[in-house]
Amino acid sequence: MTESRADAPRHETAGRMARVLVVDDEPQLVRALTINLRARKYEVDAAHDGASALHLAATRHPDVIILDLGLPDMDGVEVISGLRGWTRVPVIVLSARHASDEKVEALDAGADDYVTKPFGMDELLARLRAAVRRATPADEEDVVVETGALTFDLAAKKVRRDGSDVRLTPTEWHVLEVLVRNSGRLVTQRQLLQDVWGPSYETETNYLRVYMAQLRRKLEKDPAHPRHFITESGMGYRFER
Amino acid sequence: MTESRADAPRHETAGRMARVLVVDDEPQLVRALTINLRARKYEVDAAHDGASALHLAATRHPDVIILDLGLPDMDGVEVISGLRGWTRVPVIVLSARHASDEKVEALDAGADDYVTKPFGMDELLARLRAAVRRATPADEEDVVVETGALTFDLAAKKVRRDGSDVRLTPTEWHVLEVLVRNSGRLVTQRQLLQDVWGPSYETETNYLRVYMAQLRRKLEKDPAHPRHFITESGMGYRFER
DNA sequence: TTGGGGCGTCAGGACTTCGTCAACGGACGC
DNA sequence: GCGTCCGTTGACGAAGTCCTGACGCCCCAA
Numbered sequence: 001m002t003e004s005r006a007d008a009p010r011h012e013t014a015g016r017m018a019r020v021l022v023v024d025d026e027p028q029l030v031r032a033l034t035i036n037l038r039a040r041k042y043e044v045d046a047a048h049d050g051a052s053a054l055h056l057a058a059t060r061h062p063d064v065i066i067l068d069l070g071l072p073d074m075d076g077v078e079v080i081s082g083l084r085g086w087t088r089v090p091v092i093v094l095s096a097r098h099a100s101d102e103k104v105e106a107l108d109a110g111a112d113d114y115v116t117k118p119f120g121m122d123e124l125l126a127r128l129r130a131a132v133r134r135a136t137p138a139d140e141e142d143v144v145v146e147t148g149a150l151t152f153d154l155a156a157k158k159v160r161r162d163g164s165d166v167r168l169t170p171t172e173w174h175v176l177e178v179l180v181r182n183s184g185r186l187v188t189q190r191q192l193l194q195d196v197w198g199p200s201y202e203t204e205t206n207y208l209r210v211y212m213a214q215l216r217r218k219l220e221k222d223p224a225h226p227r228h229f230i231t232e233s234g235m236g237y238r239f240e241r
Numbered sequence: 242m243t244e245s246r247a248d249a250p251r252h253e254t255a256g257r258m259a260r261v262l263v264v265d266d267e268p269q270l271v272r273a274l275t276i277n278l279r280a281r282k283y284e285v286d287a288a289h290d291g292a293s294a295l296h297l298a299a300t301r302h303p304d305v306i307i308l309d310l311g312l313p314d315m316d317g318v319e320v321i322s323g324l325r326g327w328t329r330v331p332v333i334v335l336s337a338r339h340a341s342d343e344k345v346e347a348l349d350a351g352a353d354d355y356v357t358k359p360f361g362m363d364e365l366l367a368r369l370r371a372a373v374r375r376a377t378p379a380d381e382e383d384v385v386v387e388t389g390a391l392t393f394d395l396a397a398k399k400v401r402r403d404g405s406d407v408r409l410t411p412t413e414w415h416v417l418e419v420l421v422r423n424s425g426r427l428v429t430q431r432q433l434l435q436d437v438w439g440p441s442y443e444t445e446t447n448y449l450r451v452y453m454a455q456l457r458r459k460l461e462k463d464p465a466h467p468r469h470f471i472t473e474s475g476m477g478y479r480f481e482r
Numbered sequence: 483t484t485g486g487g488g489c490g491t492c493a494g495g496a497c498t499t500c501g502t503c504a505a506c507g508g509a510c511g512c
Numbered sequence: 513g514c515g516t517c518c519g520t521t522g523a524c525g526a527a528g529t530c531c532t533g534a535c536g537c538c539c540c541a542a
Contacts, residue, residue, distance in 0.1 A: 088375075100361040107367035112375060113354060114368075120341040126348035127355075134331075134353060134375060169518060186398035206521075209500060216501095224501085233499065233528055234411040235398065410529055446488085448531080454490060465490085474488070474539090483542100490537080500527070510517085 019043040021062035023053040050074035058198025069095040084110035086199040090131035179239035188236040260284040264294040265309035291315035310336040325351035331372035420480035429477040
């Protein structure tokens with residue numbers, strides 16, 4: 001009965017199933033969660049300490065993070081702060097402590113939800129769905145952006161140029177996506193580097209030069225004089241439709 | 242101790258304090274919540290049944306709703322569904338029922354959080370802050386300032402003059418931004434130098450002369466007789482729209 | 483009238499940032 | 513084990529930006 005509605009609501013992001021990062025130092029709990037989540041078609045990554053949690057968050061870009069507060073290497077609130085410096089990904093805190101002030105601390109540090117152990121798997125999954133749903137922008141339809149010759153389908157991860165598909169590498173796509181989602185707005189080099197490569201790459205501006213060049217070569221009519229992928233020297237880049 | 246951090250994080254939306262709609266049929270609880278919330282500078286509306294809750298949600302546009310599931314006139318989940326048809330306002334559910342399936346039901350109906358009675362006021366307030374914080378970026382402050390021929394979009398870092406984009410260098414932007422954010426007010430040379438170049442450049446007034454000239458050349462119709470970028474001799478500069 | 487302070491303008495050189503290319507090495511499939 | 517694809521580096525000239533000093537104007541006070 002409690003099981004029946006487990007897969008009822010959508011819990012996907014932009015077409016694919018949501019990716020979950022599970023952070024806990026108890027292997028058994030991680031295992032149980034992983035099995036349950038995979039059974040519901042989530043993609044699951046797991047970390048057993050704070051350091052690898054932050055690293056995985058940066059490299060894998062999960063759609064939601066389940067975070068145990070009792071980690072061996074760092075305080076759970078520190079992990080939250082470390083995440084909130086550069087991302088707003090939903091964080092659901094797990095903790096054995098019922099103490100009110102710990103809840104308050106975690107929530108004010110930027111956590112989105114707080115579940116005390118032992119918890120019901122159904123409830124956790126429901127809270128997970130709620131977190132993913134919240135984080136998914138309402139404009140799910142609005143993911144097709146068009147310019148004269150270019151068409152981006154952000155949901156399907158497809159780019160067409162003059163009617164034929166263009167192949168992009170994962171990183172190229174990621175850069176493109178950030179720019180297109182901020183269509184018309186200036187995106188700072190910092191934000192691009194953080195969004196695509198993670199917070200520790202903030203200064204690797206040559207990555208951007210390489211990938212902007214590749215995007216222009218694949219998408220611009222005259223790559224040397226770009227019309228859509230504009231450089232704002234010293235500040236960042238801008239996608240102009 | 243648990244009280245001390247109550248007003249620490251911001252819980253405002255676009256400058257004003259957040260508006261909360263409290264929905265519960267127990268007058269005592271409504272009263273207690275109202276007092277606590279008002280003490281923390283929230284604006285509070287209260288409803289004691291589902292029908293008036295829906296009505297108040299529509300007319301008062303709260304930033305967050307605290308909703309008791311045990312209402313006299315309708316099921317709590319129906320209220321959530323009624324809301325979700327047209328708004329994504331965060332809903333925090335209160336309930337005396339600990340049953341897991343009820344939580345799942347409410348969350349899947351579109352609730353954002355679920356707190357069981359009896360609850361700690363600190364915890365509820367923390368969850369409230371989390372909900373407001375999450376929802377805030379939706380109305381990303383679109384700082385657009387317009388004068389006759391000029392349009393500044395501070396968020397997108399875009400300037401248009403007579404309909405066509407104007408390119409500014411990073412420093413030019415920085416100067417412009419300080420002036421425009423203080424639209425109509427005099428900005429002293431000192432403040433400009435400090436904001437743009439840093440505290441150790443307070444006396445380099447010739448920087449200002451150079452950059453004001455460049456801004457005028459790019460933005461004024463008659464740079465020699467500026468209309469918007471006004472010099473207040475001996476004091477500073479002023480942007481007049 | 484004269485001198486000086488504050489301001490606007492201009493242009494060149496130092497410096498930073500950008501675009502481009504080529505090469506390396508790991509991951510993956512065949 | 514071999515080729516391919518992809519991400520990462522480093523190097524270089526080109527382009528863009530910033531600072532600086534010089535000069536002239538205007539206004540006001542001496």
